[in-house]
Amino acid sequence: MRYRSVLCMGGCVVDRIGETTEARERLHTSNIGRMRSGIGGVARNVAENLARLGVPVGLVSAVGEDADGRRAVAASRAAGIDTQGVVVMTGAATASYTAIFNGAGELVIGLADMAIFDAIAPSAAEAALAAASDDTLLFVDANLPAATLEAVARAKRGRMLAAVPVSRQKLARFAAILPDLDILFLNRYEAATLLGREGGEPATLAQGLAAGPVKKGLLTLGPDGALAWEEDRVTQIPALPSRPVNVNGAGDALAAGTLARLAAGDDFIAAASRAMAAAALTVEAMETVRRDLSMEAMLARFDLSLRTETISR
Template identity: 65%
Template sequence: MAYRPVLCAGGCVIDRVGETADANERLYTSNIGSMRTSLGGVARNVAENLARLGIDVGLVSLVGDDLEGRRVVEESSRAGIDMSAVTLDTGATTASYTAIFSGEGELVIGLADMAIFDRIEPETIAARIAAFPATGFVFADANLPPAVLQAVAQAKGSRPLACVPVSVQKLAKLVPILAAIDILFLNLYEARALLGSAEEAEALAARLAAGPVPRGLLTLGPRGALAWDGGQVSTIAALPSRPTNVNGAGDALAGATLARLAAGDTFLAAAHCAMAAAALTVESPQTVRADLSMQAVLARYNHSQPTETIAS
């Protein structure tokens, strides 16, 4: 089957996660512990999920011309992402997110160094989208500066645009382009911030369904998600899983939803099937599961839904 291509634009990040050896961290001094690094960034993670699911996907972003930037490009290319539109900038360092956890798994401090994304030029994004097939999908995250997101909205044309806020703080950058967004993925906290309401998920989903974005997913962690499409709200149940690492579940859900849309599914069918990708991802220690495939996602979904079989 020939899938429609996807172009992703946004964050390309090195994630660093440290953990103290003792349950009680000691502030203002050195702590014995461990540190590990991995590739991150919402747009990059979504792109890798798409690539592993067999979708022709490219990434538009900026990394530093440093060891970390070259690592991002090389490893992402090996994963199947077209990185030809990712520029190595000699004047900046690759974006990074560093999180330090106590020995009991509580976040002590997080540090996001994302200044490089302010150097992305709107004209660069617009040119890449204009050259992208009109049958494709465009995905953008709110790591991009406001002017660049405006350029994405203006350049997308008839291509469906999917977006992720990344965080409550960055959500505000999507507000001016909501009318141009075709699919929105957001969590409960982001939905409450967007709507200025502390209502429960069901009420928020109903308000989202009446808003300018025609379809989307309000994700609820182990409770699954609420999907809205054509003004109607539907429940998307999470599939049974044995989680070992919940990081990356949202990126897998967004990527797999786009992958199934690229395969021709309706939005609701795509969202239901994408829950299998999220279940597979949380059972892996990796943020993007290295052995993820469309065959594995369909097998997991069909096993959980014996009365309904989705073919590749």
């Protein structure tokens, strides 16, 4: 099957995760523990998921001229991502996120070094969009500077533009381009921030989003699935049954699965529903991006859930 291509623009990050062997951390001294590392970043993770789903995908990002940067680019290429749009910046460190958890699974401290993304100029995004075909789907995360996001919005030329804010703090970078976004993926906390509220029930938040400037999107609710809005209509998208071992990466898989099915020609609700299978498969693997993910596996998991629901009635 032929899929429309997708161009992902945003973060490419080295993740380092540590955990102390004892249930409680010991501050101001050394702790015995374990460390593991991997390649992450929302845009890069979405791109890898898309590549594993069989969708032609390119990445626009930046890495440093260092070992981490070489590792990130090599891993991305090996996964099937076109990395021509990844700029290697001399004198800059590849972005990294380091998180230390205690043995009880509680975050002790997290350190995000993302300064390199501030140097991704509007011209880099404009050049990538100029080279992309007219039917390419576009995806951005808010690791990009506001000026670069605005350049993407100006240069989209009628192409579909989807976005993930990454965090409540970085959501502000979308302020000027919200009317230009065709699809927005966000969680309930980001939704409350966008709507200027302290909180709220998911259904109320979804109705507020549906009345806002973004045409359609997914309000993700973890194990409760998601609420999709399209113009002024809100639709519940149920999560599929799963046995989670690591929920990191579920949102990236959901966004990628939705984009992949849109690239295949599905309408938005059908695409988001099928993408729930990508999220279910991802939480059952230790990796942030499941290495054996495929379109065949995603659709088979979705079809299986439909048969299970039919039998259980």
